[in-house]
Amino acid sequence: MGEGLGYLFQAVLSFLTLSALFNIAWATLLGIVVGMLPGLTATLGVALLTTLTFTMPSGDAILVLICMYVGAIYGGSRSAILLNIPGTPANAATALDGNPLARQGRAGKAMGIATAGSFLGSMIGMVLLASIAPGLAEAALRFQSYEFFWLAIFGIVIAGRLTALDDPLKGWIAGFLGLLVAMVGSEGIYSYARFSYGNTDFSGGLGLLPVLVGMFGFTEILFVMFQPAASAVSGALDSVIPKVREVLKYWQTIIRSGVIGTLMGLIPGVGEDMGAWVSYAAARGSSKEKHLFGKGSVEGLIAAETGNNAAVPGALIPVLTLAVPGSAPAAVLLAALFIHGIRPGPLIMIESPSFVYEVTAMVFMATLAMGFFGILLTKPLLTVLRIPPTRLMPIIMVLCTVGSFAIASRMFDVWVMLAFGIIGFVLRRAGFPLAPLILGVVLGPILDSNLRRGLLLSDGSITPFIMRPISAALWIAILITVLLGIPAVQQALGRLFKRRNAISSSSSDA
Amino acid sequence: MPRFEAIGGSTLNAPGLVPGLLGGIIALLGGIMLVRFLLAKRRGTVGASAAVTTAVAPGEQGPPDTLTSGTGPDIAVDGTGGLQAPSNTRVMVALVLGVVFGTILIGRMPFWLAVFVFVFTSIVYNERTSLKTRSGAIRVLLIAGAIAGATGFAVPFVFERIFLVTLP
Numbered sequence: 001m002g003e004g005l006g007y008l009f010q011a012v013l014s015f016l017t018l019s020a021l022f023n024i025a026w027a028t029l030l031g032i033v034v035g036m037l038p039g040l041t042a043t044l045g046v047a048l049l050t051t052l053t054f055t056m057p058s059g060d061a062i063l064v065l066i067c068m069y070v071g072a073i074y075g076g077s078r079s080a081i082l083l084n085i086p087g088t089p090a091n092a093a094t095a096l097d098g099n100p101l102a103r104q105g106r107a108g109k110a111m112g113i114a115t116a117g118s119f120l121g122s123m124i125g126m127v128l129l130a131s132i133a134p135g136l137a138e139a140a141l142r143f144q145s146y147e148f149f150w151l152a153i154f155g156i157v158i159a160g161r162l163t164a165l166d167d168p169l170k171g172w173i174a175g176f177l178g179l180l181v182a183m184v185g186s187e188g189i190y191s192y193a194r195f196s197y198g199n200t201d202f203s204g205g206l207g208l209l210p211v212l213v214g215m216f217g218f219t220e221i222l223f224v225m226f227q228p229a230a231s232a233v234s235g236a237l238d239s240v241i242p243k244v245r246e247v248l249k250y251w252q253t254i255i256r257s258g259v260i261g262t263l264m265g266l267i268p269g270v271g272e273d274m275g276a277w278v279s280y281a282a283a284r285g286s287s288k289e290k291h292l293f294g295k296g297s298v299e300g301l302i303a304a305e306t307g308n309n310a311a312v313p314g315a316l317i318p319v320l321t322l323a324v325p326g327s328a329p330a331a332v333l334l335a336a337l338f339i340h341g342i343r344p345g346p347l348i349m350i351e352s353p354s355f356v357y358e359v360t361a362m363v364f365m366a367t368l369a370m371g372f373f374g375i376l377l378t379k380p381l382l383t384v385l386r387i388p389p390t391r392l393m394p395i396i397m398v399l400c401t402v403g404s405f406a407i408a409s410r411m412f413d414v415w416v417m418l419a420f421g422i423i424g425f426v427l428r429r430a431g432f433p434l435a436p437l438i439l440g441v442v443l444g445p446i447l448d449s450n451l452r453r454g455l456l457l458s459d460g461s462i463t464p465f466i467m468r469p470i471s472a473a474l475w476i477a478i479l480i481t482v483l484l485g486i487p488a489v490q491q492a493l494g495r496l497f498k499r500r501n502a503i504s505s506s507s508s509d510a
Numbered sequence: 511m512p513r514f515e516a517i518g519g520s521t522l523n524a525p526g527l528v529p530g531l532l533g534g535i536i537a538l539l540g541g542i543m544l545v546r547f548l549l550a551k552r553r554g555t556v557g558a559s560a561a562v563t564t565a566v567a568p569g570e571q572g573p574p575d576t577l578t579s580g581t582g583p584d585i586a587v588d589g590t591g592g593l594q595a596p597s598n599t600r601v602m603v604a605l606v607l608g609v610v611f612g613t614i615l616i617g618r619m620p621f622w623l624a625v626f627v628f629v630f631t632s633i634v635y636n637e638r639t640s641l642k643t644r645s646g647a648i649r650v651l652l653i654a655g656a657i658a659g660a661t662g663f664a665v666p667f668v669f670e671r672i673f674l675v676t677l678p
Contacts, residue, residue: 051669051675052668052669052673052675053673054673054674054675055673055674055675169539169542169543169546170543172539173536173539173540173543176532176535176536176539177536179528179532180529180532180533180536183528183529183532187525189523189525190514190517190519190523190525192514192517192519192525194525194526194529195529218608221604221608222601222604222605225597225600225601225603225604225636226597226598226600226601390632390633390636390637391633391636391653391657393604393632393636394607394628394629394632394633394657394658394661395629395657395661397607397608397611397628397632398611398625398628398629398661398665399665401611401612401616401678402665402669402675402677402678405676405677405678406669406675406676406677409676411616411617411678414612414613414616414678415612415613417612418608418609418612418613421608422605425601425605447528448528451527451528452522452523452524452527452528453523455522455523456520456522456523459522460522
């Protein structure tokens with residue numbers, strides 16, 4: 001623990017140089033702007049910035065990307081509050097109470113509360129990142145091929161379930177489609193080309209970043225062009241500096257939302273949106289002011305914003321310790337780590353023990369910058385919301401094209417981006433969530449190589465896949481998740497609980 | 511390419527094992543969806559459950575579904591660049607322009623020119639409602655030209671000169 005604090009302190013000190021502070025400032029500010037603009041998500045922001053940071057030293061590049069990530073998740077609250085359109089999917093819950101507050105003439109207060117919530121959420125997540133990640137990395141050292149195979153399936157099943165609560169089937173189909181997409185190209189054991197049909201571009205596989213840029217860039221552009229635009233709530237702005245007493249009044253909600261957000265971030269592929277929604281639901285469930293939720297509740301707003309920003313460091317925990325992303329932006333960050341020669345995974349605490357704390361310090365610095373700019377530049381930043389989407393979207397399209405091309409300097413990646421943009425649009429229109437698909441693309445190689453390696457090691461026996469303790473825990477969790485997603489099982493459980501409640505209430509009456 | 515047996519492979523590590531399993535699972539899930547659809551059709555409830563899937567906590571109000579409902583937020587709409595109503599035509603035009611830019615324009619002309627043509631055309635199309643009057647048309651053409659010119663200059667400058675990234 002003491003050693004960890006030492007690393008953390010050293011890392012924070014190393015960011016107090018002029019160049020690091022400059023990088024933190026511009027990347028966080030750019031992240032806030034990206035988050036504010038409907039149609040630009042944190043995932044796209046991190047993906048496009050990844051191409052710009054190719055030539056940077058690895059430490060600077062990761063710092064810039066984390067600042068973009070933290071800034072974008074926070075920035076989305078501005079458009080959620082003022083436009084009633086979440087800037088990123090993570091801010092959807094923010095709109096429920098943030099926009100009513102703005103309509104009541106308290107837009108400044110809503111933005112101040114959102115800033116405080118995001119700041120505290122990031123800080124709670126950061127503390128949990130520093131405390132959970134080393135232990136999880138140590139536990140993950142016991143993982144073998146069997147466990148990694150189940151972990152990949154678990155990620156798909158849980159992400160499919162939680163990102164499509166009203167129809168998990170669509171979430172699972174999206175996830176397995178993502179795994180299938182990852183099968184294109186040379187496989188990991190013999191470098192045998194699959195689904196290439198003699199084409200050298202296909203033999204190289206479909207890159208994660210072009211697929212991501214297509215699904216979170218081109219798809220978003222098509223959606224923005226489809227939907228009607230909205231203008232900001234206008235009028236004079238009240239004070240944006242939150243009152244400490246008003247924030248601390250909800251200290252229990254803040255801590256609960258911070259922990260929930262971090263845990264949601266930790267679950268593979270689930271990410272910030274669920275961090276916000278589950279925190280919001282928990283806050284509503286335990287609130288004394290339930291009637292205010294959805295009508296401008298400060299507690300609801302603070303829960304949503306604490307939850308989504310706490311999920312950012314939460315999503316970095318599996319990235320660092322298991323090389324499995326906790327969210328879509330974290331998937332890009334994982335790809336960026338590999339590009340810059342950093343190998344996250346169970347060995348991280350052995351090979352480079354200071355790295356986890358360096359990332360924690362990066363989150364800390366990004367959070368400070370986010371709070372600083374969030375309060376200081378509130379009014380100037382609002383001009384961003386006045387940019388008509390019709391003028392912005394063509395520029396975004398150019399950036400998506402350049403971003404896809406720049407990764408490997410091949411036109412094939414631009415075509416992949418276009419194809420997946422169209423596929424993403426069709427899937428989203430049909431109600432399929434895209435996050436499990438992206439997670440599938442990341443987890444595909446892990447699933448493939450570990451299943452085949454595991455089968456070879458066990459000489460074709462599936463016993464180790466079933467009987468090893470961690471494997472057993474994972475497949476049982478998968479089974480429970482799948483069963484709970486079946487409507488007939490849900491109804492049967494509902495009837496069972498109702499009957500039990502009726503029996504217990506009648507026995508207490510007696 | 512040599513056959514897989516020739517490079518020492520066995521059934522247990524065959525490259526087609528996982529794609530085959532995944533294909534089977536997707537077919538199974540797709541089959542369940544089809545059966546569910548047919549059952550709903552027989553009961554006459556098709557469409558009732560076709561609500562768009564969004565990440566919503568159990569029992570909670572969902573996110574404002576401005577993406578697919580087409581109703582949009584309940585606030586004044588101005589300065590929105592002509593996006594007043596949901597439109598499939600706009601999506602199709604954006605899609606065609608994007609595909610033309612990515613597959614035809616790039617590589618056949620200097621990158622800055624391809625960017626200029628794409629951005630200029632997109633903005634002029636999206637703001638075509640303003641072209642009806644002479645002053646409106648001049649304003650839109652000037653704005654589109656300025657934005658397209660600035661993008662055509664700034665993107666190559668920032669990517670190639672500052673961040674040393676290769677452009678198409």
